[in-house]
Amino acid sequence: MFTKLKSLLYNNEVRAVLFQLLAVAVIAYFAYQAFDNLMLNIEQRGIRSGFGFLNDEAGFAVNDNFFLEYSPASTNLQAFYVGIVNTLMVAITGIFLASIIGLIIGIARLSNNYLIRKIATIYIEIFRNIPILLQILFWYSIALNALPSARNSINFFDTIFLNSRGLYLPKPVTGFELYIVLASFFIGVIGYVFIKKRSNKKHDETGIKTNTIPHFLGLVLLLPIVAYFVFGAQLEYPALKGFNFKGGIDLSIEFFALAFSLSVYTATYIAEAIRSGVESVDKGQKEAAAALGLKDSWAMRLVILPQALRVAIPPIINQYLNLTKNSSLAAAVGYTELVTIFSGTVLNVIGQAIEIITLTMLVYLTISLVISMILNIFNKKMQIKGN
Amino acid sequence: MPIYPLKETRQSPQSQTKAFSWLKDNLFSSLSNAALTFIALYLIYLILPPILDWMIFDANFDLTADNDSCGREGACWAFIDSNLKMFIYGFYPQEELWRVNTMFGIIIGLVVFGSLIKKSQYRAHYIIGAFLIYPIVAFVLLHGGLGLEVVETDKWGGLTLTVVVAAIGIVASFPLGILFALGRQSKMRVVRFISVVYIEFVRGVPLITILFMASVVLPLFFSAGMDFDKLLRALIGITLFQTAYIAEVIRGGLQAIPKGQYEAADAAGLSFMKKTVLVILPQALKVSIPNIVGSFIALFKDTTLVLIIGLFDMLAIVGAATSNSSWLGRDTEGYVFVAMVIWVILYSMSLYSKKLETRFSTEHK
Numbered sequence: 001m002f003t004k005l006k007s008l009l010y011n012n013e014v015r016a017v018l019f020q021l022l023a024v025a026v027i028a029y030f031a032y033q034a035f036d037n038l039m040l041n042i043e044q045r046g047i048r049s050g051f052g053f054l055n056d057e058a059g060f061a062v063n064d065n066f067f068l069e070y071s072p073a074s075t076n077l078q079a080f081y082v083g084i085v086n087t088l089m090v091a092i093t094g095i096f097l098a099s100i101i102g103l104i105i106g107i108a109r110l111s112n113n114y115l116i117r118k119i120a121t122i123y124i125e126i127f128r129n130i131p132i133l134l135q136i137l138f139w140y141s142i143a144l145n146a147l148p149s150a151r152n153s154i155n156f157f158d159t160i161f162l163n164s165r166g167l168y169l170p171k172p173v174t175g176f177e178l179y180i181v182l183a184s185f186f187i188g189v190i191g192y193v194f195i196k197k198r199s200n201k202k203h204d205e206t207g208i209k210t211n212t213i214p215h216f217l218g219l220v221l222l223l224p225i226v227a228y229f230v231f232g233a234q235l236e237y238p239a240l241k242g243f244n245f246k247g248g249i250d251l252s253i254e255f256f257a258l259a260f261s262l263s264v265y266t267a268t269y270i271a272e273a274i275r276s277g278v279e280s281v282d283k284g285q286k287e288a289a290a291a292l293g294l295k296d297s298w299a300m301r302l303v304i305l306p307q308a309l310r311v312a313i314p315p316i317i318n319q320y321l322n323l324t325k326n327s328s329l330a331a332a333v334g335y336t337e338l339v340t341i342f343s344g345t346v347l348n349v350i351g352q353a354i355e356i357i358t359l360t361m362l363v364y365l366t367i368s369l370v371i372s373m374i375l376n377i378f379n380k381k382m383q384i385k386g387n
Numbered sequence: 388m389p390i391y392p393l394k395e396t397r398q399s400p401q402s403q404t405k406a407f408s409w410l411k412d413n414l415f416s417s418l419s420n421a422a423l424t425f426i427a428l429y430l431i432y433l434i435l436p437p438i439l440d441w442m443i444f445d446a447n448f449d450l451t452a453d454n455d456s457c458g459r460e461g462a463c464w465a466f467i468d469s470n471l472k473m474f475i476y477g478f479y480p481q482e483e484l485w486r487v488n489t490m491f492g493i494i495i496g497l498v499v500f501g502s503l504i505k506k507s508q509y510r511a512h513y514i515i516g517a518f519l520i521y522p523i524v525a526f527v528l529l530h531g532g533l534g535l536e537v538v539e540t541d542k543w544g545g546l547t548l549t550v551v552v553a554a555i556g557i558v559a560s561f562p563l564g565i566l567f568a569l570g571r572q573s574k575m576r577v578v579r580f581i582s583v584v585y586i587e588f589v590r591g592v593p594l595i596t597i598l599f600m601a602s603v604v605l606p607l608f609f610s611a612g613m614d615f616d617k618l619l620r621a622l623i624g625i626t627l628f629q630t631a632y633i634a635e636v637i638r639g640g641l642q643a644i645p646k647g648q649y650e651a652a653d654a655a656g657l658s659f660m661k662k663t664v665l666v667i668l669p670q671a672l673k674v675s676i677p678n679i680v681g682s683f684i685a686l687f688k689d690t691t692l693v694l695i696i697g698l699f700d701m702l703a704i705v706g707a708a709t710s711n712s713s714w715l716g717r718d719t720e721g722y723v724f725v726a727m728v729i730w731v732i733l734y735s736m737s738l739y740s741k742k743l744e745t746r747f748s749t750e751h752k
């Protein structure tokens with residue numbers, strides 16, 4: 001009987017079950033203790049709990065607001081939405097800029113030209129090895145010092161103004177005219193995609209290439225511009241009133257400092273991803289392309305890049321995610337995105353740390369999940385078929 | 388059979404000097420390449436002179452100058468000189484600075500001695516011993532006790548704090564990271580589930596939210612009597628964060644181990660513990676060393692974030708020093724100086740990690 005029990009204890013499966021039960025018990029115990037303390041602390045300090053605070057009046061103004069209706073009389077929930085939109089705006093701007101800079105630097109790093117290659121390498125080594133927070137603070141202080149005050153704004157044709165508070169752009173007034181211009185833009189894009197597809201099909205079938213650049217210019221650029229002039233959409237211009245500009249689109253200097261630093265920093269990683277992607281392509285591929293008589297630029301576009309991108313794009317998408325997470329450092333310069341608004345201002349006013357920080361984390365988790373889903377879909381599509 | 392006489396070998400062409408041919412190959416090989424060269428030269432012309440002017444030619448190197456007499460044309464390096472102690476030691480009391488120096492001195496000595504006894508059979512004992520004893524010595528030196536005057540952690544700052552936070556972060560997260568990496572690879576469902584959720588959760592949120600969590604929420608989970616030091620809270624946050632990243636790095640190493648190693652260890656009748664500690668982990672860790680160094684570099688960069696929860700690391704000292712009325716408006720000098728110091732540290736670490744990568748690389752070249 002006893003030996004049977006002992007052998008049961010040495011059975012791997014039984015052990016696994018016991019061990020897992022133990023793990024769950026330990027975690028449950030600590031969770032219970034933590035919860036107990038939490039309840040006690042909340043009661044002692046008189047902190048409210050629950051998500052009721054979301055409907056309270058926010059009572060503070062935000063500097064940056066893109067599309068949403070917001071005033072200090074709005075609720076905390078609306079402030080939360082403004083925070084999310086601002087996070088996404090700075091992330092999208094940063095991702096766009098970082099991709100362009102990263103692509104340029106990545107290609108420069110592979111250049112035949114010694115100087116260009118060295119400049120790219122120095123750029124990467126400098127900006128990669130300086131903490132992003134330091135870069136944000138540095139560019140912010142440079143921008144504040146270098147740009148003029150509102151009265152002495154840098155003036156571009158009385159429509160665009162730049163000063164140490166931000167950049168002021170004319171804003172299209174929402175109305176019938178604006179919708180016409182937007183609609184013509186979308187019609188142009190759809191038309192161009194259609195023409196491009198047909199020309200690709202023709203190329204596949206007959207080998208005859210058609211130049212689609214004029215179609216692109218005509219449909220995507222010219223059509224909306226013509227529509228704008230024909231229907232005359234109204235623009236609201238920024239104007240100096242008192243100490244600052246009113247009206248138009250206003251992008252704060254904090255937004256620029258943040259988007260700029262994030263893209264300069266992330267671009268170094270994107271450039272490295274592109275370089276390692278291109279270097280991962282077997283040398284034989286380039287030689288085979290040359291043997292087929294493709295000139296260098298064609299070999300790059302048709303043979304090297306498609307294979308390089310398969311390797312380069314997953315780390316690049318990861319960098320996009322990192323950029324989005326790093327945008328939370330806005331708290332250091334006061335750009336009013338999710339962390340600044342919610343984990344900063346709202347937390348200071350309301351004090352419900354658990355609810356507020358959990359909500360903040362959930363937003364980032366959602367963004368992360370969406371991005372890793374995109375990554376998975378990409379990886380599945382890009383798997384080498386066959387074999 | 389015909390005989391072919393050997394022709395006389397020709398001299399290699401001497402018309403081009405080495406420098407000239409290098410220039411031709413690398414800068415002017417084609418028209419477009421030459422154009423690129425001029426673009427690059429123009430870029431250098433645009434960027435370099437203003438930086439050099441500010442840092443050197445227009446700068447004031449008079450270390451006795453004060454904020455007003457320094458001028459605003461270029462950098463005022465007297466600012467760095469007069470705040471140097473603060474940049475390195477934070478607000479650590481003047482007369483106790485020898486303790487910080489001793490702490491750094493000992494670690495340098497330990498590393499040098501360790502590299503001298505590379506071939507000794509006691510090297511492993513030495514390393515393990517140093518790892519166990521040094522943290523205690525360092526803590527006593529830095530914090531006080533045992534006859535030394537206690538220096539509260541809110542006095543710690545500057546480069547010292549940066550290094551302390553990064554070092555504790557990496558040392559504490561390492562064993563935890565191994566546990567979570569093993570947990571994620573485990574066959575036990577509950578353990579695997581917990582590990583996956585933890586790792587993916589932490590990797591999905593920014594460090595700053597975890598630091599907020601640690602500094603604001605964590606104290607709520609403990610009974611009111613426990614007083615949490617601000618530095619300790621930051622350290623907990625950073626360790627929790629770093630654990631997830633280290634776990635992923637080590638998981639990469641675990642996955643690189645051929646299945647045969649597991650099977651061989653099983654066949655030799657090793658228990659799970661012995662298999663893991665003696666066979667799997669030594670190989671997995673060796674494979675992941677370059678990535679662990681990489682992750683340490685990332686952690687070192689991330690330690691600057693502690694300024695947001697109110698600790699005075701080197702970066703925060705810039706703000707503290709320039710808010711002093713005698714050095715108003717010198718933040719650029721401060722940021723440039725801190726950037727240079729951190730850059731040198733990070734760049735040497737990244738060179739080291741590249742060296743390790745080639746040393747451990749088993750790929751065919």
